[in-house]
Amino acid sequence: MIEGILLGIATVATLENLALVVAGCFVGTIIGMLPGLGPISAIALMIPVTYGFDASSGMILLAGVYYGAVFGGSTSSILINAPGVAGTVATSFDGYPLARSGEAGKALAVAAWASFAGGTIAALILMISAPYLAEVSLSFQSADYFVLMLLGLSLVAAFSPPDEYFKALLMTFFGLALATVGTDLSAGVQRFTFGRMDLIDGISFVMLAMATFALAEALMMVLRPQQETTEQAPTRMADLKIDTAEVREIAPVISRASLLGYFIGVLPGAGATIASFLAYGVERNLAPAAARARFGKGSLRGLAAPEAANNAACTGSFVPLLTLGIPGSGTTAVLLGALIAYGIQPGPRLLVDAPDVFWAVIVSMYFGNLVLLALNLPLIPYLARLLLVPRTILVPVIMFFSMIGVYLVSFNPFDMQMMVFVAVVAVCLRLLACPMAPLLLGFILGGMLEDNLRRAIAISDGEMSFLWERPTTLVLLCITAIVLLLPLVRMLASRYLKP
Amino acid sequence: MPYLIAAGGSICALILLLSPNTPAASGQKQSLQLMPVLSLVVLMTAYAFAFEWLGFLTATPLFLASGMCLLGERRISVILIASLPVTAVFYGLMAALDIQLAPGELWYQIGLLS
Numbered sequence: 028m029i030e031g032i033l034l035g036i037a038t039v040a041t042l043e044n045l046a047l048v049v050a051g052c053f054v055g056t057i058i059g060m061l062p063g064l065g066p067i068s069a070i071a072l073m074i075p076v077t078y079g080f081d082a083s084s085g086m087i088l089l090a091g092v093y094y095g096a097v098f099g100g101s102t103s104s105i106l107i108n109a110p111g112v113a114g115t116v117a118t119s120f121d122g123y124p125l126a127r128s129g130e131a132g133k134a135l136a137v138a139a140w141a142s143f144a145g146g147t148i149a150a151l152i153l154m155i156s157a158p159y160l161a162e163v164s165l166s167f168q169s170a171d172y173f174v175l176m177l178l179g180l181s182l183v184a185a186f187s188p189p190d191e192y193f194k195a196l197l198m199t200f201f202g203l204a205l206a207t208v209g210t211d212l213s214a215g216v217q218r219f220t221f222g223r224m225d226l227i228d229g230i231s232f233v234m235l236a237m238a239t240f241a242l243a244e245a246l247m248m249v250l251r252p253q254q255e256t257t258e259q260a261p262t263r264m265a266d267l268k269i270d271t272a273e274v275r276e277i278a279p280v281i282s283r284a285s286l287l288g289y290f291i292g293v294l295p296g297a298g299a300t301i302a303s304f305l306a307y308g309v310e311r312n313l314a315p316a317a318a319r320a321r322f323g324k325g326s327l328r329g330l331a332a333p334e335a336a337n338n339a340a341c342t343g344s345f346v347p348l349l350t351l352g353i354p355g356s357g358t359t360a361v362l363l364g365a366l367i368a369y370g371i372q373p374g375p376r377l378l379v380d381a382p383d384v385f386w387a388v389i390v391s392m393y394f395g396n397l398v399l400l401a402l403n404l405p406l407i408p409y410l411a412r413l414l415l416v417p418r419t420i421l422v423p424v425i426m427f428f429s430m431i432g433v434y435l436v437s438f439n440p441f442d443m444q445m446m447v448f449v450a451v452v453a454v455c456l457r458l459l460a461c462p463m464a465p466l467l468l469g470f471i472l473g474g475m476l477e478d479n480l481r482r483a484i485a486i487s488d489g490e491m492s493f494l495w496e497r498p499t500t501l502v503l504l505c506i507t508a509i510v511l512l513l514p515l516v517r518m519l520a521s522r523y524l525k526p
Numbered sequence: 527m528p529y530l531i532a533a534g535g536s537i538c539a540l541i542l543l544l545s546p547n548t549p550a551a552s553g554q555k556q557s558l559q560l561m562p563v564l565s566l567v568v569l570m571t572a573y574a575f576a577f578e579w580l581g582f583l584t585a586t587p588l589f590l591a592s593g594m595c596l597l598g599e600r601r602i603s604v605i606l607i608a609s610l611p612v613t614a615v616f617y618g619l620m621a622a623l624d625i626q627l628a629p630g631e632l633w634y635q636i637g638l639l640s
Contacts, residue, residue, distance in 0.1 A: 423593030
């Protein structure tokens with residue numbers, strides 16, 4: 028392992044590759060900040076640029092773009108509540124209220140430090156454990172994945188406020204239903220496409236995310252103009268400092284969230300989104316009552332937890348990619364495509380066949396995190412100026428970036444047309460106080476959920492017994508049931524015991 | 527699978543419909559600015575449909591400028607300063623990345639582009 032790390036450092040620490048890390052992070056941050064463009068589009072945009080490089084340099088650049096885009100996504104989540112990626116949705120829960128209350132500078136600083144700490148902690152664990160982790164992931168079967176995803180979905184509903192529990196569940200089901208649109212991959216049947224070619228590949232995730240978050244938020248800004256006065260509250264940009272008490276408050280949060288995020292990122296199919304939601308939920312439940320009340324209204328803990336977790340999960344999601352050749356998320360799926368384009372087959376043999384690529388990527392994560400901190404923290408005051416742009420200009424620009432971002436993924440104007448429709452639906456749902464995040468998560472996991480269920484059923488010859496035959500599956504299933512029933516029990520108890 | 531999801535969704539919807547508590551939903555009725563939102567929606571639909579026809583470079587400044595007008599921005603200098611550079615910078619960025627944005631079907635038909 029030591030020689031591996033040394034090989035990685037030797038590969039990364041050339042002038043050219045260091046420049047690539049810096050360039051990747053910088054470009055990634057800018058693209059990620061634009062609402063509508065997340066890491067997936069950022070990496071997809073950069074792949075053609077990397078064809079001229081050798082495999083390790085290309086991967087170093089793309090990894091830099093990945094972190095940069097995730098960080099940039101957090102920035103736009105905090106400043107305009109327009110998460111470019113599902114992984115930063117949880118960041119906007121507390122980051123946006125903080126920015127609205129005039130503490131955008133502090134929110135961005137906390138996000139930068141939490142990302143840095145999360146990414147660095149995860150990179151260190153990854154260095155030590157990557158070779159061994161492959162075995163753990165390998166023992167997971169389709170049935171386990173299926174139940175694990177069920178658990179992820181239940182957790183989102185369970186962590187929502189009590190009066191929104193059923194709304195969150197309903198939205199989850201809505202998301203799952205939307206995921207069934209398109210060609211059913213295992214049967215080859217078209218479902219709910221209404222005979223349109225444009226729907227054969229299903230609904231684009233970026234489209235859905237942009238329509239339900241960025242576009243809907245822009246429309247809500249117009250719909251409820253009294254929010255505008257707080258919107259334009261002068262931002263204390265100079266206040267980038269975090270005092271010692273605040274550091275002491277978020278330090279344990281960051282370390283817990285980093286560990287959690289990393290291990291969730293390792294599980295294929297989970298990744299940054301679940302990690303950030305889980306970390307947010309866990310920290311809310313762990314926080315003392317006074318601090319818990321601040322969650323959703325601008326809590327530093329609520330901001331630090333998902334930020335640390337999603338960066339740690341980004342690092343963790345490289346583990347299944349590098350060791351198993353299975354992408355853990357949409358982003359790593361794009362990276363998988365890039366690796367194959369370089370002529371490298373990711374999988375258990377990567378460590379043997381191309382150790383320089385394997386270790387260079389891991390070591391570049393550490394450098395990438397340093398660059399992000401060095402690059403982003405000084406730039407924060409300039410980024411915060413985005414808030415000073417008046418609403419009359421901001422709203423059309425957000426609408427433009429959302430729509431063009433969707434167009435850039437598919438190059439199909441039909442997606443833009445559908446997006447407007449979805450945004451209108453989303454605004455109506457928002458007016459009914461339905462949470463949007465469960466819908467997105469249900470949508471992302473829907474395809475994989477169905478896929479793994481199918482495979483599990485096929486493996487067990489059409490029996491549902493796979494749900495309880497293996498201890499791992501059974502334990503996960505029991506946790507899911509508890510998570511689903513607990514809020515119900517609590518709700519009934521509060522209704523009947525305290526009249 | 528779709529049947530399972532539909533069943534689960536219906537159960538939740540039923541519970542929501544039948545549950546008596548609705549103070550949260552009805553408590554915050556404010557005056558909603560419906561007109562500008564509707565016009566923005568119409569504008570976005572128009573943009574989505576006109577995009578390939580007019581091309582990125584024509585449709586985008588028009589879209590941004592009329593969006594700002596609809597929201598009450600009346601200073602022409604501000605509208606121009608905000609809408610044109612966004613279009614130009616974005617087009618330049620995409621051109622640098624070798625991405626061809628819709629040039630506009632109309633201009634081919636008229637003969638301005640070939």
